């Protein structure tokens with residue numbers, strides 16, 4: 433309720449902006465030349481980029497730049513915003529990082545060797561050294577995450593094929609991951625790609641407190657900040673929403689009864705398990721009070737009103753939304769879902785859809801904490817810039833090769849190898865590359881992955897429509913490639 437009132441207040445203040453941008457669709461080319469230029473209009477932050485227009489708002493009505501999120505709380509000059517930039521939908525992108533590197537000769541605080549470089553403590557004496565040392569950050573926006581092997585893990589690391597030969601201990605693993613956005617966190621059901629900052633039965637808000645503490649100590653190499661500062665950061669994060677507001681081809685995403693853009697998102701209802709196909713109802717604060725009735729495959733209901741518009745670009749987005757919701761394919765052998773005896777589903781799901789996993793209404797993340805192995809880190813997809821770990825089950829001797837052990841580094845369980853959470857799919861705009869390891873440079877690459885992995889056999893037309901839809905949540909610039 434409160435969120436709704438606040439959003440209404442914000443809407444009044446910014447009504448003028450909507451008009452400006454609707455009219456602007458025609459004059460969009462002029463805007464494109466101002467790459468990533470930020471504009472503060474009313475209480476919203478608006479960024480233009482080649483993709484379209486990304487907009488961010490806070491439910492308090494103000495994006496408070498004095499929040500400790502923007503402050504130097506540690507010892508190495510890093511701030512949360514160093515890796516969670518508003519113009520990149522609150523993460524970072526290679527493009528922006530390369531510009532930052534050029535601007536500062538690779539000396540901006542994000543370029544620190546505690547976790548920004550491929551190897552811990554890399555040599556960063558000269559500009560060339562730095563370009564080499566931070567190559568994964570610069571090429572894919574990947575940050576090094578060092579994780580110890582959990583005590584009593586069911587497996588051990590027997591070999592690491594490490595392109596950088598960092599020479600770390602095998603009692604720990606260095607993996608490389610994309611920063612997750614710090615907006616739209618009101619929808620998440622687990623914190624971090626591997627859920628490691630989520631404790632069983634704990635509220636997401638408390639997980640985020642712990643996460644922020646760890647971020648200051650880890651990324652910023654500081655002392656743990658005061659509880660009040662952490663609470664201020666978490667309140668800031670939980671009220672922050674970001675979404676694509678304007679599409680280069682379709683114009684404003686919230687006209688003719690469409691409900692794209694950031695303001696409808698900020699009042700989108702959510703509780704954990706809200707549209708969970710398996711009705712798992714995890715016992716944790718914030719879970720839905722009554723079991724959900726099972727999957728409403730129509731998880732996205734933003735653009736149905738555009739079915740019969742005159743605009744071909746809008747029709748394509750509407751068709752793409754329907755494909756995302758209802759196009760059937762078989763979901764088979766996904767550990768965490770139906771890939772093993774411990775999994776909740778025993779057989780392949782013949783009537784699968786994207787929304788079986790991306791079920792949160794109009795947000796698109798998994799509404800329950802349920803890390804899955806869809807195969808992103810599998811050896812078959814490993815590129816030479818990433819490490820390849822060989823893991824051995826201590827009892828059975830079974831071997832597996834994987835570029836990131838994922839959830840298994842949190843639980844120590846063999847069956848959790850390669851599992852990651854299904855992230856929020858809003859504000860994909862301006863934040864390529866995708867997946868935890870940035871392995872999909874574009875949304876087309878994402879679709880190619882799914883088409884192959886689940887043998888969907890999407891037609892060219894279906895792919896084009898799906899892209900149009902995802903691009904309304906993200907970059908329209910890819911559409912020209914179809």
Ligand code: HEC
Nearest residue numbers: 510511512515575609610611612623624625644647648651
């Ligand atoms: C050096 C870059 C860097 C800095 C600085 C940084 N983060 Fe992050 N952040 C990341 C990476 C990388 C991840 C994903 C790591 C993973 O999942 O293993 C992440 C994930 C998160 C998430 C998880 C979101 C989700 O959907 O689960 C939150 C919340 C977050 N960061 C908040 C913060 C806060 C608050 C600060 C400042 C105190 C901060 N970050 C500073 C890189 C950074």
Ligand code: HEC
Nearest residue numbers: 766785786789804806808852853854855866867868878882
């Ligand atoms: C079996 C569950 C499952 C199905 C089905 C599924 N996804 Fe995913 N999706 C995931 C998981 C898990 C991730 C995170 C994987 C990773 O990064 O390791 C993900 C990631 C993504 C991302 C990247 C988001 C980001 O921030 O990097 C996009 C885009 C996406 N999925 C779109 C789709 C589309 C489109 C479909 C249907 C064709 C689909 N997904 C079907 C589970 C699923």
